Amino acid sequence: MPERKRVTRHPLIELTIVRLKEFLREPDAVFWVFAFPLLLTVALGFAFREKAPDKIPVGVAEGPAAQQRMAMLQKSPALLPRLYSLAEGREELRRGKISLFVEGEASPVYRLDPTRPDARTARVEVDDALQGGAGRKDVFAAKEEHVVEHGSRYIDFLVPGLIGMNLMGTSMWSIGFSVVNARLRKLLKRMLATPMRKRDFLLAQALSRLAFLVVEVGVVVIFAKLVFDVSIRGSFAAFSVVCLAGGAAFAAIGLFISSRAKTLEAISGLMNVVMMPMWICSGVFFSYERFPDAVKPVIRALPLTALNDALRAVMNDGHGFVQVAPQLINLTIWTVVTYLVGLKIFRWQ
Amino acid sequence: MSDTAVISCIDLRKHYPDVKAVDGIDLEVHRGECFGLLGPNGAGKTTTIEILEGLNTPDSGEVRILGLTWEADERELRERIGVSLQETQLAEKLTVLETLTLFRSFYREGPHPDDLLRNLSLDEKRNSRVGKLSGGQKQRLAVACALVGEPDILFLDEPTTGLDPQSRLQLWEVVAEFRKRGGTVLLTTHYMEEAERLCDRIAIVDHGKRIALGTPQELIARLDAPHIIEFESTPRLGEEDFASIGGFHGATPRGERWQLRVDSLAVSVPQLLAAVDAKGAKLETLTTHAATLEDLFVALTGRELRDA
Numbered sequence: 001m002p003e004r005k006r007v008t009r010h011p012l013i014e015l016t017i018v019r020l021k022e023f024l025r026e027p028d029a030v031f032w033v034f035a036f037p038l039l040l041t042v043a044l045g046f047a048f049r050e051k052a053p054d055k056i057p058v059g060v061a062e063g064p065a066a067q068q069r070m071a072m073l074q075k076s077p078a079l080l081p082r083l084y085s086l087a088e089g090r091e092e093l094r095r096g097k098i099s100l101f102v103e104g105e106a107s108p109v110y111r112l113d114p115t116r117p118d119a120r121t122a123r124v125e126v127d128d129a130l131q132g133g134a135g136r137k138d139v140f141a142a143k144e145e146h147v148v149e150h151g152s153r154y155i156d157f158l159v160p161g162l163i164g165m166n167l168m169g170t171s172m173w174s175i176g177f178s179v180v181n182a183r184l185r186k187l188l189k190r191m192l193a194t195p196m197r198k199r200d201f202l203l204a205q206a207l208s209r210l211a212f213l214v215v216e217v218g219v220v221v222i223f224a225k226l227v228f229d230v231s232i233r234g235s236f237a238a239f240s241v242v243c244l245a246g247g248a249a250f251a252a253i254g255l256f257i258s259s260r261a262k263t264l265e266a267i268s269g270l271m272n273v274v275m276m277p278m279w280i281c282s283g284v285f286f287s288y289e290r291f292p293d294a295v296k297p298v299i300r301a302l303p304l305t306a307l308n309d310a311l312r313a314v315m316n317d318g319h320g321f322v323q324v325a326p327q328l329i330n331l332t333i334w335t336v337v338t339y340l341v342g343l344k345i346f347r348w349q
Numbered sequence: 350m351s352d353t354a355v356i357s358c359i360d361l362r363k364h365y366p367d368v369k370a371v372d373g374i375d376l377e378v379h380r381g382e383c384f385g386l387l388g389p390n391g392a393g394k395t396t397t398i399e400i401l402e403g404l405n406t407p408d409s410g411e412v413r414i415l416g417l418t419w420e421a422d423e424r425e426l427r428e429r430i431g432v433s434l435q436e437t438q439l440a441e442k443l444t445v446l447e448t449l450t451l452f453r454s455f456y457r458e459g460p461h462p463d464d465l466l467r468n469l470s471l472d473e474k475r476n477s478r479v480g481k482l483s484g485g486q487k488q489r490l491a492v493a494c495a496l497v498g499e500p501d502i503l504f505l506d507e508p509t510t511g512l513d514p515q516s517r518l519q520l521w522e523v524v525a526e527f528r529k530r531g532g533t534v535l536l537t538t539h540y541m542e543e544a545e546r547l548c549d550r551i552a553i554v555d556h557g558k559r560i561a562l563g564t565p566q567e568l569i570a571r572l573d574a575p576h577i578i579e580f581e582s583t584p585r586l587g588e589e590d591f592a593s594i595g596g597f598h599g600a601t602p603r604g605e606r607w608q609l610r611v612d613s614l615a616v617s618v619p620q621l622l623a624a625v626d627a628k629g630a631k632l633e634t635l636t637t638h639a640a641t642l643e644d645l646f647v648a649l650t651g652r653e654l655r656d657a
Contacts, residue, residue, distance in 0.1 A: 008450050008454035009454060011451075015454075018451050021442070021443065021447065022440060022442045025478075026442065182440075185437065185438040185439075185440075186437045186438065187438065189404060189437070190432070190439075190494075193403075193404060193434065194432075194456070194498070195424060195456060195457075196455040349404065
């Protein structure tokens with residue numbers, strides 16, 4: 001075979017550069033990839049910033065003991081009592097406006113919905129206030145020490161989740177749309193009519209994603225550090241490798257999903273079907289520990305769960321490569337399997 | 350197969366559930382030749398050319414390109430042919446030069462993108478986005494992408510469809526330039542002027558079959574009549590009314606009109622007018638022209654190229 005004349009670079013490099021340029025020339029895409037995650041971090045960061053817990057609204061039924069009970073409950077710093085008629089109070093409780101309703105004549109009756117988390121707290125607080133008011137003496141007085149440690153705040157939990165979710169979304173959308181668009185425009189078919197190697201084309205899609213990943217993860221990390229003082233407690237190398245592994249996995253999954261789709265509507269639907277369960281189950285906004293034990297193995301097998309767990313382990317718990325090895329293996333398997341299957345079933349025309 | 354054939358196919362067939370797109374086509378294209386597949390939309394031209402380009406697989410039949418087969422030598426063939434598809438939209442956000450540089454990187458040898466842009470009069474557009482180009486410029490860029498690997502054979506599927514006359518001329522010049530350097534061209538078109546002007550030989554294709562083959566002159570000569578009269582009258586004349594006309598070779602109805610093939614206008618037109626008079630009919634329209642490939646297509650199929 002004659003030697004390739006060095007007029008241009010290797011096709012893989014050319015394809016990657018072209019993909020990067022195309023992306024940067026699409027202002028909408030740049031917004032969604034870079035600005036949107038920042039806005040989301042800001043909005044959620046402020047929504048869930050630490051503050052004193054709200055007082056729990058409770059109700060007291062009108063009757064002979066009502067005034068006395070109101071006075072006792074008003075002394076509690078944790079409670080916000082209000083007086084209701086019996087019917088009114090029960091209605092407010094049903095609608096969730098109050099967490100507990102105190103009824104009863106001589107000895108009180110606590111009406112509450114035990115499945116509501118704040119109802120248990122309300123019961124403890126109300127009982128404490130009424131018993132104390134009625135003359136119960138505490139056997140000892142415990143002191144409270146309040147702890148707000150970095151790495152355990154909600155924002156610390158949230159930022160890795162957002163990084164993971166963002167890696168998933170941008171990788172999959174940008175690859176899915178560019179591949180399906182090229183297929184619609186018959187550009188894939190045109191490429192197939194050249195000596196270009198198919199794997200170069202697909203690999204370039206993934207490589208161009210990884211180049212952006214550095215920027216899009218970087219802005220969130222720097223922003224979270226400056227505004228919320230969220231920092232990476234583990235090794236930076238481990239953090240970088242976890243991000244790369246996650247980006248690669250979702251790039252490969254994006255290719256796999258777009259390997260057959262012929263319209264933008266089809267790819268949008270497929271993307272949502274794949275991403276929606278992970279948004280909900282993979283611990284982006286809240287921990288998946290609350291799901292039943294039976295489904296946890298399935299949830300842990302999802303790539304976004306693996307990525308989020310690994311990111312939190314490195315960022316919050318200060319863990320390194322050894323501890324996140326299971327997640328890295330999980331992500332690598334997702335990458336290799338979906339890439340190979342995607343390449344195999346890819347529809348070029 | 351003759352030893353100069355660079356493209357050959359024998360008894361090519363491709364049937365889809367609802368249509369026999371290609372139904373037994375034989376072709377042989379020689380080195381240095383410009384060969385045209387002429388036919389209406391849906392005749393099977395694109396399916397045929399895409400099978401030859403190795404982008405579609407036939408149900409049966411044999412294809413050899415440059416003496417090689419797609420099954421055994423795909424990579425080698427990809428290096429040596431250039432393809433311009435019907436309706437490819439190149440990436441709009443890239444510039445002309447970026448697009449051509451990308452395609453150049455796929456081939457082991459070929460001209461420098463800068464030189465190619467100069468030859469195709471796209472030099473001043475080299476840094477323009479593809480999305481901003483005119484139809485003619487886009488099409489020239491598409492052909493540039495086909496030429497960037499310095500191919501032996503250039504495949505062009507409907508290269509000038511939708512282009513203005515000047516852009517069409519510019520594209521024809523590009524093809525002529527490629528042939529000067531010894532290149533072979535296979536193109537499809539439904540424009541008979543394009544086929545007549547550009548092609549050494551033409552195969553007329555309809556319903557997946559080759560219905561005529563030859564040089565443009567040979568094909569037109571098949572009509573055995575160099576002139577065409579088209580006319581319309583009320584009431585309409587019947588075919589038997591033309592029998593008395595001197596030098597008459599045949600008539601094809603085209604809607605309300607008749608198309609007559611005749612040897613000489615000087616002889617036939619007065620006699621036709623007399624025939625109209627004799628029938629007591631009124632002449633509505635009458636036009637004449639020299640016979641073209643379009644007329645051959647009408648004579649062969651009873652339909653027009655454009656709306657068949």
